[in-house]
Amino acid sequence: MMQNATWFKSYPENVKTTIEIDQRTMVDVFYEAIKENPNHIALVQGNQNVTYVGFEKKVHQLANALRQKGLNKGDRVALMMANSIEYVVSYYAVLINGAIIVQNNPMYTEHELYFQINDAQATMLIIDGTLAEQFPTIKGDTTIKHVFLSGCNSNQSNSLSEIFKSGNTKFERVALNEKEDIAVLQYTGGTTGVSKGVMLSHSNIYANVVQTHSFLGVHAKPYSERLLNVLPLFHVYGMTVSMNYMIYLKSTMYIVSKFKSDETLTLLNQHQITMFPGTPTIYVAVNHDEHIQQYDISSIHTCISGSAPLPVEVKNHFEQLTGAKVVDAYGLSEASPVTHSNPINGIRKPGSMGLPIPNTQCKIVSIAESKETLAINEPGELVIKGPQIMKGYWNMQDETENALKDGWLYTGDIVYMDEDGYFFIVGRKKDVIIASGFNIYPREIEEVVFNHPSVKEVVAIGVPHSYRGETVKIFVVPKDDEQLDENEIIEFCKGKLAKYKLPTIVEVRDELPKTAVGKLLRRTLVEEELKKLQMNQLGS
Numbered sequence: 001m002m003q004n005a006t007w008f009k010s011y012p013e014n015v016k017t018t019i020e021i022d023q024r025t026m027v028d029v030f031y032e033a034i035k036e037n038p039n040h041i042a043l044v045q046g047n048q049n050v051t052y053v054g055f056e057k058k059v060h061q062l063a064n065a066l067r068q069k070g071l072n073k074g075d076r077v078a079l080m081m082a083n084s085i086e087y088v089v090s091y092y093a094v095l096i097n098g099a100i101i102v103q104n105n106p107m108y109t110e111h112e113l114y115f116q117i118n119d120a121q122a123t124m125l126i127i128d129g130t131l132a133e134q135f136p137t138i139k140g141d142t143t144i145k146h147v148f149l150s151g152c153n154s155n156q157s158n159s160l161s162e163i164f165k166s167g168n169t170k171f172e173r174v175a176l177n178e179k180e181d182i183a184v185l186q187y188t189g190g191t192t193g194v195s196k197g198v199m200l201s202h203s204n205i206y207a208n209v210v211q212t213h214s215f216l217g218v219h220a221k222p223y224s225e226r227l228l229n230v231l232p233l234f235h236v237y238g239m240t241v242s243m244n245y246m247i248y249l250k251s252t253m254y255i256v257s258k259f260k261s262d263e264t265l266t267l268l269n270q271h272q273i274t275m276f277p278g279t280p281t282i283y284v285a286v287n288h289d290e291h292i293q294q295y296d297i298s299s300i301h302t303c304i305s306g307s308a309p310l311p312v313e314v315k316n317h318f319e320q321l322t323g324a325k326v327v328d329a330y331g332l333s334e335a336s337p338v339t340h341s342n343p344i345n346g347i348r349k350p351g352s353m354g355l356p357i358p359n360t361q362c363k364i365v366s367i368a369e370s371k372e373t374l375a376i377n378e379p380g381e382l383v384i385k386g387p388q389i390m391k392g393y394w395n396m397q398d399e400t401e402n403a404l405k406d407g408w409l410y411t412g413d414i415v416y417m418d419e420d421g422y423f424f425i426v427g428r429k430k431d432v433i434i435a436s437g438f439n440i441y442p443r444e445i446e447e448v449v450f451n452h453p454s455v456k457e458v459v460a461i462g463v464p465h466s467y468r469g470e471t472v473k474i475f476v477v478p479k480d481d482e483q484l485d486e487n488e489i490i491e492f493c494k495g496k497l498a499k500y501k502l503p504t505i506v507e508v509r510d511e512l513p514k515t516a517v518g519k520l521l522r523r524t525l526v527e528e529e530l531k532k533l534q535m536n537q538l539g540s
Contacts, residue, residue, distance in 0.1 A: 083258070183204075208387075227249075232517055276300050308520060435465070458474055
């Protein structure tokens with residue numbers, strides 16, 4: 001562990017810089033919650049309530065059904081479902097078998113799904129019944145041998161609804177080696193090329209829940225929290241800060257299959273939700289709901305924002321509406337995912353991704369020479385070490401060796417650390433715009449543009465330029481009923497950015513491409529621009 005790290009001085013008094021993390025797994029936590037709180041409501045979706053003992057019953061029924069089909073320890077089971085009680089049940093049914101979960105986005109195309117299944121060599125798939133018909137060749141074109149259907153009241157033997165009617169509720173869990181055994185293959189989505197399967201061990205996942213609680217759970221009380229989950233559970237962020245954290249707290253999770261601001265506000269009000277993890281786009285939507293004043297959402301005490309930087313204006317507005325604390329956090333799939341956060345009960349610096357959470361070591365190294373540690377306020381690549389860091393990439397030794405060096409994870413993110421130990425993200429190493437020899441980081445442009453009173457969302461990218469090499473283009477979405485034009489935005493940036501950083505092209509759109517967790521897809525916009533350039537060149 002780092003002794004006297006710069007950020008330790010900024011830790012709140014009641015938060016330990018280093019904690020003991022016992023050798024347990026989320027399977028241990030699952031059974032402990034059932035034993036200690038059997039009749040407490042664990043999961044709520046719509047009119048369906050499941051107690052912890054009822055949760056155990058369903059998990060055992062499905063775990064037995066998987067075992068009867070030949071599931072063994074270490075086998076891979078693909079999950080492809082929207083948020084649901086059955087998703088949580090499926091997740092734990094796979095874990096108690098000692099098998100490995102392969103999480104899949106239910107919006108995937110056949111190409112994307114088949115690639116991940118075949119890469120993971122998954123032999124079983126649990127999929128929403130409404131989605132299954134879209135993949136008629138899945139047994140012939142992939143390694144899948146058995147398909148189970150969720151979310152449908154079918155009398156087919158492979159439907160979860162049928163399994164839950166008569167399945168065996170007794171189950172003998174499989175012994176686990178928490179550090180060596182893989183719990184989840186979390187595919188990265190391929191933002192840096194081919195999609196990679198991040199190998200997260202049982203120890204990685206459990207440790208990150210404990211780390212998150214030690215730093216952000218200052219107001220959380222076991223047995224009594226009411227957490228509203230609107231995050232995709234197949235995403236590592238929703239998996240850790242919603243699903244697994246709720247079970248760690250032995251409390252109740254209210255599940256929403258897909259985020260809608262009106263439904264979310266109704267649930268926040270009706271159930272007096274206490275914890276509401278989200279993303280910047282979710283908080284933006286709540287802030288701008290025209291009926292917001294009709295709801296009492298003051299019961300919320302903790303909001304963790306992840307997946308993308310949280311604009312200061314969004315945070316301030318949400319806190320004014322709720323009285324809750326919203327903290328901007330940072331993480332990545334390779335770290336289970338949380339590594340940094342602003343403290344709930346300490347200084348929350350605007351624009352900062354916060355401090356390294358307990359038991360997390362960090363360095364900022366030169367992009368050119370990765371072993372050179374940089375000084376305070378000097379931007380470079382963030383590298384991290386800790387108990388939450390992945391074992392490596394599935395069947396990709398070269399990629400693993402590039403990312404993990406002597407136990408340190410090279411994140412590819414460009415950050416700097418201030419004198420108080422707070423980290424600020426500047427951009428991705430591959431997102432850097434180089435114009436006339438100058439490095440320009442998209443984040444600094446986006447922060448300026450976002451302060452325009454009529455801008456709702458913004459993304460900056462570099463586009464090819466005959467003289468400068470690259471120039472800055474920004475995409476903006478106006479707030480409802482607002483109008484924007486190119487010259488207005490460029491004029492707004494003057495005096496706030498150096499001349500070489502000023503956007504030269506502005507495109508106004510109704511919406512921007514996003515991932516399932518609301519992260520803006522900068523790469524998609526870059527690819528669109530490159531295609532336009534190629535078409536123009538062909539046309540000329």
